[in-house]
Amino acid sequence: xxxxxxxxxxxxxxxxxxxxxxxxxxxxxxxxxxxxxxxxxxxxxxxxxxxxxxxxxxxxxxxxxxxxxxxxxxxxxxxxxxxxxxxxxxxxxxxxxxxxxxxxxxxxxxxxxxxxxxxxxxxxxxxxxxxxxxxxxxxxxxxxxxxxxxxxxxxxxxxxxxxxxxxxxxxxxxxxxxxxxxxxxxxxxxxxxxxxxxxxxxxxxxxxxxxxxxxxxxxxxxxxxxxxxxxxxxxxxxxxxxxxxxxxxxxxxxxxxxxxxxxxxxxxxxxxxxxxxxxxxxxxxxxxxxxxxxxxxxxxxxxxxxxxxxxxxxxxxxx
Amino acid sequence: xxxxxxxxxxxxxxxxxxxxxxxxxxxxxxxxxxxxxxxxxxxxxxxxxxxxxxxxxxxxxxxxxxxxxxxxxxxxxxxxxxxxxxxxxxxxxxxxxxxxxxxxxxxxxxxxxxxxxxxxxxxxxxxxxxxxxxxxxxxxxxxxxxxxxxxxxxxxxxxxxxxxxxxxxxxxxxxxxxxxxxxxxxxxxxxxxxxxxxxxxxxxxxxxxxxxxxxxxxxxxxxxxxxxxxxxxxxxxxxxxxxxxxxxxxxxxxxxxxxxxxxxxxxxxxxxxxxxxxxxxxxxxxxxxxxxxxxxxxxxxxxxxx
Numbered sequence: 001x002x003x004x005x006x007x008x009x010x011x012x013x014x015x016x017x018x019x020x021x022x023x024x025x026x027x028x029x030x031x032x033x034x035x036x037x038x039x040x041x042x043x044x045x046x047x048x049x050x051x052x053x054x055x056x057x058x059x060x061x062x063x064x065x066x067x068x069x070x071x072x073x074x075x076x077x078x079x080x081x082x083x084x085x086x087x088x089x090x091x092x093x094x095x096x097x098x099x100x101x102x103x104x105x106x107x108x109x110x111x112x113x114x115x116x117x118x119x120x121x122x123x124x125x126x127x128x129x130x131x132x133x134x135x136x137x138x139x140x141x142x143x144x145x146x147x148x149x150x151x152x153x154x155x156x157x158x159x160x161x162x163x164x165x166x167x168x169x170x171x172x173x174x175x176x177x178x179x180x181x182x183x184x185x186x187x188x189x190x191x192x193x194x195x196x197x198x199x200x201x202x203x204x205x206x207x208x209x210x211x212x213x214x215x216x217x218x219x220x221x222x223x224x225x226x227x228x229x230x231x232x233x234x235x236x237x238x239x240x241x242x243x244x245x246x247x248x249x250x251x252x253x254x255x256x257x258x259x260x261x262x263x264x265x266x267x268x269x270x271x272x273x274x275x276x277x278x279x280x281x282x283x284x285x286x287x288x289x290x291x292x293x294x295x296x297x298x299x300x301x302x303x304x305x306x307x308x309x310x311x312x313x314x315x316x317x318x319x
Numbered sequence: 320x321x322x323x324x325x326x327x328x329x330x331x332x333x334x335x336x337x338x339x340x341x342x343x344x345x346x347x348x349x350x351x352x353x354x355x356x357x358x359x360x361x362x363x364x365x366x367x368x369x370x371x372x373x374x375x376x377x378x379x380x381x382x383x384x385x386x387x388x389x390x391x392x393x394x395x396x397x398x399x400x401x402x403x404x405x406x407x408x409x410x411x412x413x414x415x416x417x418x419x420x421x422x423x424x425x426x427x428x429x430x431x432x433x434x435x436x437x438x439x440x441x442x443x444x445x446x447x448x449x450x451x452x453x454x455x456x457x458x459x460x461x462x463x464x465x466x467x468x469x470x471x472x473x474x475x476x477x478x479x480x481x482x483x484x485x486x487x488x489x490x491x492x493x494x495x496x497x498x499x500x501x502x503x504x505x506x507x508x509x510x511x512x513x514x515x516x517x518x519x520x521x522x523x524x525x526x527x528x529x530x531x532x533x534x535x536x537x538x539x540x541x542x543x544x545x546x547x548x549x550x551x552x553x554x555x556x557x558x559x560x561x562x563x564x565x566x567x568x569x570x571x572x573x574x575x576x577x578x579x580x581x582x583x584x585x586x587x588x589x590x591x592x593x594x595x596x597x598x599x600x601x602x603x604x605x606x607x608x609x610x611x612x613x614x615x616x617x618x619x620x621x622x623x624x625x
Binding site for chain 2: 019020022023024026027028030031033034035037038040041044045047048095096097098099100102103104106107116118119120121122123125126127128129130131132133134136137138183186187214215216217219237240241243244245246247251271274275278279283292295298299302303306307310
């Protein structure tokens with residue numbers, strides 16, 4: 001049928017329309033498949049989690065326990081770890097990414113900027129498990145030998161924030177996890193920022209320079225206000241990545257279901273908890289269902305973040 | 320580009336002016352403060368860039384230092400063995416190739432079709448298109464471990480066993496959004512006049528799309544598929560609960576299958592020196608492969624742009 005549509009003699013409306021209709025149907029099916037994919041993921045998580053939610057109710061979300069012996073599970077500790085590491089990562093990555101984006105667009109010459117920009121984007125291509133191994137081999141000993149003892153002695157005695165820096169210097173923990181995530185998401189955020197900065201009409205910057213503004217004043221007063229929405233969108237995109245990251249975190253988080261103020265104490269994240277405990281939980285057990293439930297919560301958190309990010313970035317593209 | 324240069328020119332002009340006559344930027348306290356803040360901010364931008372580059376080189380250095388020793392013939396021809404028995408990574412390498420290959424074979428056509436849908440059907444399905452594009456973008460950054468859980472529930476549990484095919488399916492979910500994005504972008508770059516010319520010759524729409532537009536965009540689309548391949552070949556989390564890993568030689572997609580990332584994950588945490596050394600070698604191999612694909616793609620893109 002399709003073949004006949006290609007020969008000029010058969011170019012009647014009916015046959016031509018038929019080929020197009022078939023093609024349109026195939027293409028629409030593929031598109032619906034994507035919707036089913038995401039919808040299916042959410043639905044399957046919810047379905048797998050039903051036993052845990054039936055047993056513990058909504059209190060599951062705020063329950064600190066995770067005890068396979070007493071069959072008592074709660075999501076608070078891994079959720080706390082996920083949020084703390086991701087927010088630490090954002091706090092560290094945003095200034096870095098911003099500095100890089102400004103350097104690439106305003107400071108470096110275009111030729112050098114192209115090379116360095118590519119190198120930084122290569123960092124984004126490095127698989128997360130490599131970050132985990134690097135963190136374990138380089139960052140953890142560095143933290144344990146230098147940063148944490150030092151912070152213990154100095155910042156640890158400052159009233160108010162001292163608690164943040166208490167604890168044994170294992171090297172693993174929330175701060176190390178946050179640092180690894182920060183290195184991972186910096187290239188993503190800086191790529192978004194660089195693209196927005198470059199898309200800005202040059203005349204705006206030129207007039208500001210013409211009025212005698214310094215470079216930093218142009219960045220601070222002209223570029224940043226102009227691109228604020230997309231910059232926040234890029235940051236949310238980075239946050240979304242950080243929330244769902246598994247392999248990089250598993251190596252350095254310390255894997256203890258623990259909530260505490262110390263940045264040096266070992267903790268756990270949802271993704272890391274699933275990676276570690278899922279292989280040792282039987283289908284149908286309460287633990288299995290609880291893991292699906294924390295997975296479902298992670299899905300909700302990261303989807304909400306990504307939706308915000310996309311809405312912010314889309315506003316910019318449209319206007 | 321021209322705009323950037325003229326900005327730079329303005330800056331230079333201002334600098335010389337301020338040095339020679341000092342008329343524009345005076346020497347009052349507030350002016351000195353402004354220049355100081357500017358210098359500090361510039362210095363911090365340099366520092367941020369240098370720090371992140373340092374991280375990249377530190378990662379590459381550690382990988383090469385720890386992994387280069389394992390780049391021996393035996394690593395490529397022997398399968399993984401118990402500690403102390405001079406094993407290799409052959410089954411993991413082949414498993415990775417099979418699974419990523421299958422993932423691209425499954426994911427790329429779907430991604431292509433969806434990309435075509437998003438780029439070419441805007442006039443008829445505007446609203447659905449926006450939704451599909453939105454969801455595809457969400458999938459691009461969705462937690463990959465949850466993709467693994469999803470496939471575990473819908474493939475591994477019903478079939479009753481882990482399999483390489485399940486791993487490939489999980490990876491293919493990650494391939495689709497990457498291919499969708501690049502296909503759509505590249506199709507939008509195809510000039511309207513080309514479509515009009517093809518339609519004027521009497522070609523049906525599906526032929527115009529497949530043999531004119533897609534053909535014109537094929538370099539970009541191939542780039543997207545390569546990038547997707549690079550992205551999934553380092554993914555570990557989706558494979559943990561789907562293809563599981565396999566200590567023995569196995570190329571059957573119906574059986575549990577080894578893969579480099581999972582083997583690295585299992586070996587890196589082990590207490591045996593030869594296992595950790597193999598983990599580093601695997602990590603070096605996979606990173607080198609991925610970076611090579613990325614560099615090739617970027618160089619290719621740069622050439623086309625010129």
